[in-house]
Amino acid sequence: MESLSVALGSRSYPIHIGAGLIDQRALYAPHVRGSAAIITNEVVAPLYLTRVRSALEGSGARVAQVVVGDGEQAKGWGTLDRVIDALLAARLGRDGLIVALGGGVVGDLAGFAAAVYQRGVAFLQVPTTLLAQVDSSVGGKTAINHARGKNLIGAFHQPCAVITDVATLDTLPDRELRAGLAEVIKHGAALDAPLFDWLERNIEKLLARDRGALMYAVRRSCELKAAVVSQDEREAGMRALLNFGHTFGHAIETATGFGPWLHGEAVAAGMVMAAGLSARAGILAARDAQRIEALVTRAGLPTRAPKLAPERWRELIALDKKSAGGRVRFVLLEGVGRAKVEAGVDERLVDEAIAAAAQ
Amino acid sequence: MESLSVALGSRSYPIHIGAGLIDQRALYAPHVRGSAAIITNEVVAPLYLTRVRSALEGSGARVAQVVVGDGEQAKGWGTLDRVIDALLAARLGRDGLIVALGGGVVGDLAGFAAAVYQRGVAFLQVPTTLLAQVDSSVGGKTAINHARGKNLIGAFHQPCAVITDVATLDTLPDRELRAGLAEVIKHGAALDAPLFDWLERNIEKLLARDRGALMYAVRRSCELKAAVVSQDEREAGMRALLNFGHTFGHAIETATGFGPWLHGEAVAAGMVMAAGLSARAGILAARDAQRIEALVTRAGLPTRAPKLAPERWRELIALDKKSAGGRVRFVLLEGVGRAKVEAGVDERLVDEAIAAAAQ
Numbered sequence: 001m002e003s004l005s006v007a008l009g010s011r012s013y014p015i016h017i018g019a020g021l022i023d024q025r026a027l028y029a030p031h032v033r034g035s036a037a038i039i040t041n042e043v044v045a046p047l048y049l050t051r052v053r054s055a056l057e058g059s060g061a062r063v064a065q066v067v068v069g070d071g072e073q074a075k076g077w078g079t080l081d082r083v084i085d086a087l088l089a090a091r092l093g094r095d096g097l098i099v100a101l102g103g104g105v106v107g108d109l110a111g112f113a114a115a116v117y118q119r120g121v122a123f124l125q126v127p128t129t130l131l132a133q134v135d136s137s138v139g140g141k142t143a144i145n146h147a148r149g150k151n152l153i154g155a156f157h158q159p160c161a162v163i164t165d166v167a168t169l170d171t172l173p174d175r176e177l178r179a180g181l182a183e184v185i186k187h188g189a190a191l192d193a194p195l196f197d198w199l200e201r202n203i204e205k206l207l208a209r210d211r212g213a214l215m216y217a218v219r220r221s222c223e224l225k226a227a228v229v230s231q232d233e234r235e236a237g238m239r240a241l242l243n244f245g246h247t248f249g250h251a252i253e254t255a256t257g258f259g260p261w262l263h264g265e266a267v268a269a270g271m272v273m274a275a276g277l278s279a280r281a282g283i284l285a286a287r288d289a290q291r292i293e294a295l296v297t298r299a300g301l302p303t304r305a306p307k308l309a310p311e312r313w314r315e316l317i318a319l320d321k322k323s324a325g326g327r328v329r330f331v332l333l334e335g336v337g338r339a340k341v342e343a344g345v346d347e348r349l350v351d352e353a354i355a356a357a358a359q
Numbered sequence: 360m361e362s363l364s365v366a367l368g369s370r371s372y373p374i375h376i377g378a379g380l381i382d383q384r385a386l387y388a389p390h391v392r393g394s395a396a397i398i399t400n401e402v403v404a405p406l407y408l409t410r411v412r413s414a415l416e417g418s419g420a421r422v423a424q425v426v427v428g429d430g431e432q433a434k435g436w437g438t439l440d441r442v443i444d445a446l447l448a449a450r451l452g453r454d455g456l457i458v459a460l461g462g463g464v465v466g467d468l469a470g471f472a473a474a475v476y477q478r479g480v481a482f483l484q485v486p487t488t489l490l491a492q493v494d495s496s497v498g499g500k501t502a503i504n505h506a507r508g509k510n511l512i513g514a515f516h517q518p519c520a521v522i523t524d525v526a527t528l529d530t531l532p533d534r535e536l537r538a539g540l541a542e543v544i545k546h547g548a549a550l551d552a553p554l555f556d557w558l559e560r561n562i563e564k565l566l567a568r569d570r571g572a573l574m575y576a577v578r579r580s581c582e583l584k585a586a587v588v589s590q591d592e593r594e595a596g597m598r599a600l601l602n603f604g605h606t607f608g609h610a611i612e613t614a615t616g617f618g619p620w621l622h623g624e625a626v627a628a629g630m631v632m633a634a635g636l637s638a639r640a641g642i643l644a645a646r647d648a649q650r651i652e653a654l655v656t657r658a659g660l661p662t663r664a665p666k667l668a669p670e671r672w673r674e675l676i677a678l679d680k681k682s683a684g685g686r687v688r689f690v691l692l693e694g695v696g697r698a699k700v701e702a703g704v705d706e707r708l709v710d711e712a713i714a715a716a717a718q
Contacts, residue, residue, distance in 0.1 A: 119680070
């Protein structure tokens with residue numbers, strides 16, 4: 001087991017990474033003060049719920065559980081209301097612990113429930129997808145979707161710990177594994193050229209679920225993300241760089257109704273679009289944009305966006321949370337591993353990048 | 360105009376108190392960065408919306424507005440969803456400002472919308488009821504109600520400023536004025552014997568809307584609350600004392616379906632019950648419990664609770680957010696101005712206090 005720390009003063013927390021961690025009572029015990037509620041989904045529950053429940057009960061918790069539907073559709077008001085109702089029925093107190101067991105959707109939903117239940121209770125992340133392990137379980141962003149757009153309702157609410165069991169990736173469907181790789185590629189493309197180089201050499205190993213390669217990808221991603229979050233918890237500055245590919249990606253998810261595209265797939269196509277826009281804007285070498293598209297392709301991820309009317313694209317992009325003073329701010333690349341936020345992008349270039357990327 | 364400060368480090372904020380403040384652009388201008396959205400209700404809108412809108416526009420803001428229904432019923436998922444949708448339709452960005460114009464319901468709802476809209480935007484309180492001016496606009500507690508209980512979904516989200524215009528009390532219905540006095544009495548009873556003494560001498564002046572007396576009551580209440588919030592923002596300790604009367608009060612509101620009883624009315628009866636319980640528990644002199652009941656009576660507020668089955672009372676009280684480790688913690692009085700949190704109250708005494716208070 002390796003442990004990293006997200007340094008946030010009195011709210012600092014550990015990320016434990018290893019195989020077989022979900023059964024280790026000692027990792028849960030420091031966070032149990034009374035009752036706990038596990039929030040998971042119908043796919044993960046049969047695989048891991050009993051094991052996590054046992055570990056929590058072994059740590060002295062009274063344990064309730066809430067099982068929600070699978071997929072991005074579960075991240076809405078309706079499911080949140082059902083979760084809150086179940087927490088109240090279970091009499092979870094303000095000293096209770098909410099445990100998110102699952103992927104990014106469960107983590108975002110459970111984290112937001114923890115942020116607003118009785119004005120905030122502790123929560124613990126137990127990510128079981130690659131996407132959640134390398135990205136969404138770390139950093140305290142929680143949210144639900146709104147019909148108008150992705151993650152538009154949410155809160156910053158840091159977990160008290162992240163227990164990342166890479167052995168749970170053994171049961172992950174291939175498509176979800178690839179979707180998780182999109183966020184690893186993002187970390188390399190936006191922040192860390194050596195990671196990107198490593199991915200170019202090791203992408204096949206990752207696709208073959210080589211445990212050592214997966215451990216490295218998870219650990220390096222968590223290191224990068226922890227460093228960014230420690231410096232800019234609330235995304236006042238550099239944290240926005242982690243949104244590379246997400247302005248276009250969220251637009252794809254919203255346009256397609258949260259479901260047909262996995263988040264990582266939309267981000268993959270979004271990164272290719274953002275790299276293309278960076279090249280059009282003259283700040284990224286065409287060769288580097290091609291490297292990004294090539295790696296996305298080798299990871300088995302989409303490089304093209306669905307066809308939408310130009311006005312619909314503009315409308316969706318305008319909803320991006322990074323917009324300020326009515327202007328959309330894009331995360332562009334100046335090179336592999338060197339992202340920057342750019343507010344003054346010519347709308348014509350954006351239209352061209354979209355036209356080039358649409359299927 | 361007098362200005363106090365709620366000292367919370369980098370999140371400190373001013374409370375401005377005076378007559379005619381809602382028109383003063385200079386009080387809004389420091390908080391405007393782009394667009395603003397005023398959230399108010401159908402009763403307050405015809406009285407003050409245009410004036411606040413003008414002041415904001417004069418400060419350079421593009422201004423949107425959302426008008427919700429009157430009363431506690433508006434503090435639910437349905438209204439929140441409508442508010443969020445209106446903010447999105449108005450393209451309020453993360454640099455936008457939400458302005459709560461109204462009483463406690465509007466402040467709690469708008470504050471919670473500000474806490475979760477795009478993971479949090481700034482908000483400004485412009486309280487127009489006595490209850491909001493002396494209590495709910497200060498301290499960053501935001502929430503909506505759940506069918507199972509009051510304020511069960513919410514967040515701590517401090518405003519960037521509170522603009523308290525005591526002239527707006529001129530249009531406040533008598534019943535709402537009295538409801539606000541309940542929270543002033545609470546501040547005296549729980550924290551400040553001299554304020555309680557002053558109220559015993561000046562309650563008629565307050566009921567007659569003497570502006571000087573109202574200014575004093577508002578200022579002293581805000582001073583007390585600001586001091587408590589500065590020391591214990593998240594209610595880990597002494598802030599719980601401000602909930603004197605609220606365990607029973609929230610039970611009354613939930614039992615009656617959020618509406619027939621104003622919040623202040625429920626707190627008034629709740630204070631009489633909590634003082635009665637304190638006397639039964641042997642920590643408050645019967646004479647002091649009588650002083651509290653007498654002042655509540657003179658303020659024209661209810662001293663008796665609705666009749667409910669004892670099991671229903673127990674169920675409602677168990678939902679209290681102050682409960683810890685499955686035990687309800689009551690805020691009791693050791694004397695006028697000296698509240699304390701008590702976890703080990705004999706359930707038989709609670710039943711007796713309820714029986715004595717029920718109509």
